[in-house]
Amino acid sequence: MAIYHLSLKTISRSKGQSAVASSAYRSGSKLKDFETGEVKDFTKKHGVAYSEIQLPAQAPAKYKDREELWNAVEEKESKSNSQLAREVELALPAELERPTQIKLVHDYVQANFVDRGMCADWSIHDKEDGNPHAHIMLTTRAIKQNGTWAPKQKSTYLLDENGAKVPQIDPKTGQQKIGARGRKMWQRTTESYTDWNDRNNAEIWRKSWAESCNQYLAPENKIDHRSYERQGVEQIPTIHEGHVAREMGDRSERVQTNIDIKASNRDLSSLSATIAKIQEEARKLFRQIAELTELIRKRAQEKAEAKRQVEQLAQTGPASRSAEPTPNVADNFLKQLNADKAKQAKSAPPEESVAGDFLKKLNSDRSKRQDHKYRERTHDQGGPKL
Numbered sequence: 001m002a003i004y005h006l007s008l009k010t011i012s013r014s015k016g017q018s019a020v021a022s023s024a025y026r027s028g029s030k031l032k033d034f035e036t037g038e039v040k041d042f043t044k045k046h047g048v049a050y051s052e053i054q055l056p057a058q059a060p061a062k063y064k065d066r067e068e069l070w071n072a073v074e075e076k077e078s079k080s081n082s083q084l085a086r087e088v089e090l091a092l093p094a095e096l097e098r099p100t101q102i103k104l105v106h107d108y109v110q111a112n113f114v115d116r117g118m119c120a121d122w123s124i125h126d127k128e129d130g131n132p133h134a135h136i137m138l139t140t141r142a143i144k145q146n147g148t149w150a151p152k153q154k155s156t157y158l159l160d161e162n163g164a165k166v167p168q169i170d171p172k173t174g175q176q177k178i179g180a181r182g183r184k185m186w187q188r189t190t191e192s193y194t195d196w197n198d199r200n201n202a203e204i205w206r207k208s209w210a211e212s213c214n215q216y217l218a219p220e221n222k223i224d225h226r227s228y229e230r231q232g233v234e235q236i237p238t239i240h241e242g243h244v245a246r247e248m249g250d251r252s253e254r255v256q257t258n259i260d261i262k263a264s265n266r267d268l269s270s271l272s273a274t275i276a277k278i279q280e281e282a283r284k285l286f287r288q289i290a291e292l293t294e295l296i297r298k299r300a301q302e303k304a305e306a307k308r309q310v311e312q313l314a315q316t317g318p319a320s321r322s323a324e325p326t327p328n329v330a331d332n333f334l335k336q337l338n339a340d341k342a343k344q345a346k347s348a349p350p351e352e353s354v355a356g357d358f359l360k361k362l363n364s365d366r367s368k369r370q371d372h373k374y375r376e377r378t379h380d381q382g383g384p385k386l
Helices: 019-027 066-076 098-112 200-214 242-251 253-316 329-346 354-380
Strands: 006-012 030-032 039-041 048-054 083-091 120-125 133-138 153-157 188-192
Touching (some): 019 030, 019 048, 019 120, 019 133, 066 083, 066 120
Antiparallel strands (some): 006 083, 030 039, 048 120
């Protein structure tokens, strides 16, 4: 069954990280760091199933070589606290064939990142342990139409709520400042050159990945980027295990935690199903009560009508009563009443309800637990006295 996982992180100099080394490791390749002269060789790394670089139209063709791309990034991002790359890590549906997985990631990367101007270097890792996943490295600086790196920030005029430029006021005169050549001076501010760091992007990218996967998944295997709480699902979320925990198997605390969570979720599902059946029985009972109430109302009306006809017959005298009797509402009412009584007498006893079964099971489980606690208590005390 497909699982949903997508995490975002940054690769930065302040963490002692290198974009060249990160790319070499994820792609299982050998790259040279032009700044230090070191060679990062991860060609013996196992589990790298596929790698690809996708570029926007304005990017230089040489950036198709990941060694050229990430050395150019390292050269441009020279500050000690520079962010070198953004990484997106996501779980791939294990039930999809490799060509489908590749197309899935390629189309997702193109639509969400490359079409917005980012360079993307991504790889699929699969150690045949049921945990195929992809690492997507993205540049954090845009590329201009001429193929050069754009600034991360740009200066622009500060605007008021009406969209008008805000003047610089001279505190001495209270008038707008006048600069060189008699030009009026306006307040300026800096803003990001792109909107890639907008916090709303995380939700957009997460939702897009779920929608992309669901195009290839059967209805019962579809995934949702929202938490169980946001979905209104009474389930406990599992924790991310990672390849180290998976290799350890049952010896891993994270794996054991997920085993316990899945067992609890099965109990929750069973309880939810029982509650749903009880609710359905309650709805049926309410409908039956409504139908019975309506039947009683109709019987009361028929009885009142029969009484009225009897009173009319009494008032018409013997001549009218000597005439050939004709069926009336009273006769029909009595016939129907006798027929209903006959049906009730022949009807089989009602079957036990789901609610009754559930309460019986609950009492049985409670008795078993009490007996178990009693046996443990008597065992600790040396057994019952004879």
